[in-house]
Amino acid sequence: MGQITIEEVAKLAGVSPATVSRALRSPEMVRDSTRKRVLKIIKEKKYVYHALAADLSRQRSANIGLIIPSTIGSIFVRTVFAILEKAQEHGYTVTIGNSKYNPEIEMSVLRTLNERHPAGLLLTGYCVRKEELLEEINRSGIPTVIMWEKPDDPQLSYVGIDNYRAAYTMTEYLIGLKHQRIGLILGPYSKVDRVHKRFEGYRDCLSDHGLPWDDLLVVEKEPTLADGMEAMNRLMSLANRPTAVFAASDVMAFGAMAAAKEKGLKVPADVSIAGFDDIDFSAYADPPLTTIRVNGIEIGEMALSCLLDMIENPSPQPRQICLKTDLVVRNSCRSLE
Amino acid sequence: MGQITIEEVAKLAGVSPATVSRALRSPEMVRDSTRKRVLKIIKEKKYVYHALAADLSRQRSANIGLIIPSTIGSIFVRTVFAILEKAQEHGYTVTIGNSKYNPEIEMSVLRTLNERHPAGLLLTGYCVRKEELLEEINRSGIPTVIMWEKPDDPQLSYVGIDNYRAAYTMTEYLIGLKHQRIGLILGPYSKVDRVHKRFEGYRDCLSDHGLPWDDLLVVEKEPTLADGMEAMNRLMSLANRPTAVFAASDVMAFGAMAAAKEKGLKVPADVSIAGFDDIDFSAYADPPLTTIRVNGIEIGEMALSCLLDMIENPSPQPRQICLKTDLVVRNSCRSLE
DNA sequence: CATAAAAATGATGACGCTTTCATTTATAAT
DNA sequence: ATTATAAATGAAAGCGTCATCATTTTTATG
Incomplete structure (x- = not known):
């Protein structure tokens, strides 16, 4: 409770406030003996420096x-x-x-x-x-x-x-595995630039490889495990279901995995799933998740x-x-x- | 860059700094017309309130x-x-x-x-x-x-x-399942009170149920996935290996699961694993993790x-x-x- | 030992805001 | 219109520190 100020310390040490300040902030400007005296008082009286006041004063x-x-x-x-x-x-x-x-x-x-x-x-x-x-x-x-x-x-x-490039790369990888219908699960890409770039990477990659566009393959949800499950359920109940699903975050990918398992689908035998982020669990998941590593x-x-x-x-x-x-x-x- | 202060706002609005302050902090104290005038200037001149100065002044x-x-x-x-x-x-x-x-x-x-x-x-x-x-x-x-x-x-x-009670409860649950040798994996319990309490809960529960004490069953590691794996490996390579392992954090439990799988052990068929925390993934893990829910x-x-x-x-x-x-x-x- | 130069210290005015108290202006009551 | 009362505003003194500038003390130099 005892909010001692620099001034009282100064008084007790028999110096001016300026010297106390210096003893604290620029010790080399003050004689050893006086600095010691000041520091002793500070310790004794449990003085607590007031960083806010200092910041205000020195404008930083x-x-x-x-x-x-x-x-x-x-x-x-x-x-x-x-x-x-x-x-x-x-x-x-x-x-x-x-x-x-x-x-x-x-x-x-x-x-x-x-x-x-x-x-x-x-x-x-x-x-x-x-x-x-x-x-x-x-x-x-x-x-x-x-x-x-x-x-x-x-x-x-x-x-x-480069969110765009990363998503493009993953999509291209899946296409390289001969997947033709690739689902995309993502967070609020219409609101978040970062996610939107991933969307664009996916979209452009499909088009660059001559794959047809299908709105139904893209599901936007909140980036949570539960929403990842829901999104996956939606994709899996499609008449023409995708053979691979790219989830634009690992958390959602885990949701997708859980949903797949719940439906009795084996990953990757029945459906491939890819993520984005490479969070800690990804390497230990069952199966270990193919993903984009972001450091x-x-x-x-x-x-x-x-x-x-x-x-x-x-x-x-x-x-x-x-x-x-x-x-x-x-x-x-x-x-x- | 233009660091306008309350004073300049006051000047421009033709009032005193005090009034500007009041217009901002206690609007009811200031006439509508003057308040509007002040706020207009503030908006025009892009004045930014200086919370630090305010805090210093009002000592809060x-x-x-x-x-x-x-x-x-x-x-x-x-x-x-x-x-x-x-x-x-x-x-x-x-x-x-x-x-x-x-x-x-x-x-x-x-x-x-x-x-x-x-x-x-x-x-x-x-x-x-x-x-x-x-x-x-x-x-x-x-x-x-x-x-x-x-x-x-x-x-x-x-x-x-109550970390003690929670750990006690889990241990008792495992004992109820007829496990006699129960491993314990935990974070730095010698240093962290919270974890130490969990250790004590485990220890006392064993003793209360007349189970013998075995130092080798307790493994202290850092609370990471990788360390959870290591700890599990140690337990599983024991001559007399435990039939159940209580990991005092879910993250470590997942490490333990991963290690078990790596060794070809099925969970829970070959070894039971329990966690502590109930993090998001726990419900979706394979198998879903029995754990202590902490909100x-x-x-x-x-x-x-x-x-x-x-x-x-x-x-x-x-x-x-x-x-x-x-x-x-x-x-x-x-x-x- | 005197003097110049350097080092250490002190006095004082910011920093930007709030708040008390005094003063002015508006409102109400007669 | 004249007070009495209330509401709105202003003046000024902090809040705890730092930095500049002036002053004093110490050290170095001849």
């Missing part, structure tokens, strides 16, 4: 704001935790907001974070009302990095993956160091990093030959 | 600090996200620190969070150097709630589960509302809530009869 902040679009599916967990870890190492604190894939909320969360004047901002993808969001970002002048996505705007810094940890780490760099070395030109994704072939897809 | 904060012990295993994800969500609803912002199960780090993270003078503190369990930690907490006078654990100290507020979301939500209550209605007596856990019987354990 040791906090960075992070916005994630969702807490379900939790694909971003690894990224979030990687950021947390690295930020902590660098003496930064992280404040998290959840936009729930909702433009309104996204704006309001961004607002709230901005009001705390963070040193930098990390956004996971970005949403439909791009212009507005970007204006807010630009106006604030706060260094910002977009993650998990390669935004169209060339002015933005980002650390992302969420790396995204987080890169994004953070990128951001720190921008904070410390301001420069107008954006940092842009596109991480590679890998097709990980396991045993959930079989060749039709 | 709309930020709460959250410490989690680990990012691996990610059992706490649901709790963290639940907190995030609810906090956001109530206009609070959340800053997260990771103690990595390390007392030194825990102290330093707590320090850092404290220096930002949060409105309240949420700790996930608490660590070995309890006294020191508690002293820091008490001294700061910041409302604090411990989560996931029922601390020994009766002065502490907490929202937890991580509820823990988070309760802890937060408990904390908010403490923030708004300070009172010396601690709030203590012990949530119930359920034994969820699925198909990963069989009776030996």
